[in-house]
Amino acid sequence: MENKAGEGKQCIPLLTPYKMGNFQLSHRVVLAPLTRQRSYGNVPQPHAILYYSQRTTKGGLLIAEATVISDTAQGYKDTPGIWTKEQVEAWKPIVNAVHAKGGIFFSQIWHVGRVSNKDFQPNGQDPISSTDKPLKPQIHADGAVAQFKPPRRLTIDEIPQIVNDFRLAARNAIEAGFDGVEIHGAHGYLIDQFMKDQVNDRTDQYGGSLENRCRFALEIVEAVVNEIGADRVGIRLSPFANYMDSRDSNPSALGLYMVESLNKHGIAYCHMIEPRMKTAWEKFECPESLVLMRKAFKGTFMAGGGYDRGDGNKAVVEDRADLVAYGRLFLANPDLPRRFELDAPLNKYNRETFYTSDPVVGYTDYPFLENTA
Numbered sequence: 001m002e003n004k005a006g007e008g009k010q011c012i013p014l015l016t017p018y019k020m021g022n023f024q025l026s027h028r029v030v031l032a033p034l035t036r037q038r039s040y041g042n043v044p045q046p047h048a049i050l051y052y053s054q055r056t057t058k059g060g061l062l063i064a065e066a067t068v069i070s071d072t073a074q075g076y077k078d079t080p081g082i083w084t085k086e087q088v089e090a091w092k093p094i095v096n097a098v099h100a101k102g103g104i105f106f107s108q109i110w111h112v113g114r115v116s117n118k119d120f121q122p123n124g125q126d127p128i129s130s131t132d133k134p135l136k137p138q139i140h141a142d143g144a145v146a147q148f149k150p151p152r153r154l155t156i157d158e159i160p161q162i163v164n165d166f167r168l169a170a171r172n173a174i175e176a177g178f179d180g181v182e183i184h185g186a187h188g189y190l191i192d193q194f195m196k197d198q199v200n201d202r203t204d205q206y207g208g209s210l211e212n213r214c215r216f217a218l219e220i221v222e223a224v225v226n227e228i229g230a231d232r233v234g235i236r237l238s239p240f241a242n243y244m245d246s247r248d249s250n251p252s253a254l255g256l257y258m259v260e261s262l263n264k265h266g267i268a269y270c271h272m273i274e275p276r277m278k279t280a281w282e283k284f285e286c287p288e289s290l291v292l293m294r295k296a297f298k299g300t301f302m303a304g305g306g307y308d309r310g311d312g313n314k315a316v317v318e319d320r321a322d323l324v325a326y327g328r329l330f331l332a333n334p335d336l337p338r339r340f341e342l343d344a345p346l347n348k349y350n351r352e353t354f355y356t357s358d359p360v361v362g363y364t365d366y367p368f369l370e371n372t373a
């Protein structure tokens with residue numbers, strides 16, 4: 001590092017450079033994928049240019065908000081898509097803005113499975129899943145209770161179509177200019193609904209054994225790798241999480257099976273949610289850890305969930321993660337890496353505006369350090 005600020009960064013583990021395959025990252029503070037529900041009619045909007053470029057640093061890795069891969073994949077209002085030409089075109093200026101500032105930008109590709117209802121489905125059809133077991137009503141961040149229609153269990157013949165939708169979404173992401181994709185295999189959405197034994201009740205080759213439950217996820221990985229190249233593919237997994245009634249009786253075995261299988265594909269990174277994030281919003285002390293999975297995985301390992309500055313530095317020093325993803329802190333602090341560098345105070349996030357649709361409020365109006373009185 002040539003400059004003075006650079007020398008200082010060497011002392012802060014999170015701010016040391018890291019080479020992720022072909023990507024030279026200048027630090028390890030990653031923007032976690034954050035759904036913001038401001039892509040009206042599933043089309044990314046120009047206000048996202050400012051939002052993402054605010055959070056871009058030269059050589060920093062950003063993961064875009066979960067992005068819907070097809071017309072059956074949506075479960076929340078105004079989440080962006082990447083299956084139509086219009087959506088791909090709308091992403092381009094956003095990706096260009098991130099690249100103009102030297103950022104590395106991955107798209108998180110997403111199918112919600114049964115976390116949907118007829119309002120979001122083509123022709124009001126039932127949502128699809130690994131199962132026909134309904135999801136219990138869920139309480140949203142704003143306190144509203146979301147109800148779900150019982151899903152329709154995918155037949156074996158339909159599964160290749162969904163795998164193909166992930167492949168096409170990855171191709172579209174590259175067409176839009178993204179550097180790669182993160183397959184959303186976490187948080188109780190479709191891929192997780194196949195992996196977790198408390199949801200998946202199939203008796204065919206996609207249910208039962210670990211090998212069978214992980215087959216769908218790994219078919220998607222293979223298809224996406226074949227389409228865009230392994231060096232552009234990451235995956236997010238949350239074996240320990242219970243969101244959306246998606247629980248597994250042996251999360252360590254599930255996580256280990258997945259990372260060992262992923263090793264065969266040589267993907268860029270595996271992104272795992274810390275076991276302490278048993279629910280979406282709270283941290284719990286727990287004896288489990290990701291260390292076994294981190295050790296077993298041969299690529300870049302990214303950890304996320306409940307990290308602060310000290311904790312993230314510790315994870316890097318102790319070699320428990322190569323990269324650390326920050327969600328709520330990065331949402332509220334567009335200049336988070338800079339604040340970590342200076343050990344500056346942080347803005348507090350406002351939960352009430354996480355998912356509101358205003359193009360500015362709670363979105364691009366969190367102050368930078370220079371502007372904080």
Ligand SMILES: Cc1cc2nc3c(=O)[nH]c(=O)nc-3n(C[C@H](O)[C@H](O)[C@H](O)COP(=O)(O)O)c2cc1C
Nearest residue numbers: 032033034035065066304305306307326327328354
């Ligand atoms: C507003 C909001 C939106 C989120 N959207 C996504 C998403 O689109 N995809 C995803 O994998 N996780 C999503 N998450 C989870 C975050 O990426 C992250 O894992 C979680 O907030 C825990 O990390 P943190 O303690 O650093 O915030 C979201 C979280 C929040 C607060």
